[in-house]
Amino acid sequence: YLHFGVLHIHSWVPDFLKNIASDGVDNFCDIVMNENLTKAEAEQELSQWAENQGGEVREQFDNYLEGERQKWNNLQQKMHELIGNVTHFFTEVENLRDDMTLTKREERQNLLDLFAATDRTVLSLAERLGEEASFLVGEHQRGPCPICGPRSPPAPPFRRHRSRFDSGVLEGGFPDDDGEPFQQNGPYGNDGSFGWNEQFAQDGRSGPIGKSRQNEPLGHTF
Structure with missing residues (x-):
C-alpha cells in the first residue's frame, strides 16, 4: 500500500490495474489518495476493493503486495549488512591506532591495506558519519607536519x-x-x-x- 501513488500509477501500471474499468480505477485512487485513513484502514479497503473486482485482480493484487514487502525486506537486510561492515571497519581502524607496537610507517601501511580491502560503499558511509569518521578515513592522505615535515631547500x-x-x-x-x-x-x-x-x-x-x-x-x- 505504501508504494501506491499518482506518480506510480501514471509512470508504471501494475498488472492488477491494467484491465480495470475507469470507475474501478477511480475507486482505487480515491482510497489511495485519502489521507484521513490510517494505513491499516487503507490496506483493508484496498483488499476489499480487489475482492470486488473479481477475476484475476485479487491474485494480482496480492502478488503485487508480496513483491513490495520482499523489496523492503531485501533493503533492510542490505542496510543491516552495511551497518555491520562499517562497524567492523571502525573496529579495525581503532585496533590499528591503539596498537603501540607498530611504527608510524607500519600503521600507515596497514591502514592503506585496510582501505584497499574495504568496499567503497562502506568507506563512503564511514566518511559521512561525521568529522571523526572523515578524520580516520582520510588520515593516510594528510600532509606532513608543517613544523616537523619536509622543509623547502634554503634560498x-x-x-x-x-x-x-x-x-x-x-x-x-x-x-x-x-x-x-x-x-x-x-x-x-x-x-x-x-x-x-x-x-x-x-x-x-x-x-x-x-x-x-x-x-x-x-x-x-x-
Missing part, C-alpha cells in the same frame, strides 16, 4: 646591491660591476650623462623628459 644567498631606485633592497648581485652603471659618476648615476642633473633630467635643456627650467629652449613655456 640562494643574496647580497646587498645598491640601485638608484632603492639603496637598501636585497637583490641578486652583478659580479664585478662595483655599482656600475648606476654608481654616482656612472652614465646613469646622479651626475652621469643621463643622470638627474644632466640634460635629460630635471634641470636639463631637453626638458620634455624632466622638469625643464621655464626659460630654456624646450622648457614648458605653454
Whole structure:
C-alpha cells in the first residue's frame, strides 16, 4: 500500500490495474489518495476493493503486495549488512591506532591495506558519519607536519646591491660591476650623462623628459 501513488500509477501500471474499468480505477485512487485513513484502514479497503473486482485482480493484487514487502525486506537486510561492515571497519581502524607496537610507517601501511580491502560503499558511509569518521578515513592522505615535515631547500644567498631606485633592497648581485652603471659618476648615476642633473633630467635643456627650467629652449613655456 505504501508504494501506491499518482506518480506510480501514471509512470508504471501494475498488472492488477491494467484491465480495470475507469470507475474501478477511480475507486482505487480515491482510497489511495485519502489521507484521513490510517494505513491499516487503507490496506483493508484496498483488499476489499480487489475482492470486488473479481477475476484475476485479487491474485494480482496480492502478488503485487508480496513483491513490495520482499523489496523492503531485501533493503533492510542490505542496510543491516552495511551497518555491520562499517562497524567492523571502525573496529579495525581503532585496533590499528591503539596498537603501540607498530611504527608510524607500519600503521600507515596497514591502514592503506585496510582501505584497499574495504568496499567503497562502506568507506563512503564511514566518511559521512561525521568529522571523526572523515578524520580516520582520510588520515593516510594528510600532509606532513608543517613544523616537523619536509622543509623547502634554503634560498640562494643574496647580497646587498645598491640601485638608484632603492639603496637598501636585497637583490641578486652583478659580479664585478662595483655599482656600475648606476654608481654616482656612472652614465646613469646622479651626475652621469643621463643622470638627474644632466640634460635629460630635471634641470636639463631637453626638458620634455624632466622638469625643464621655464626659460630654456624646450622648457614648458605653454
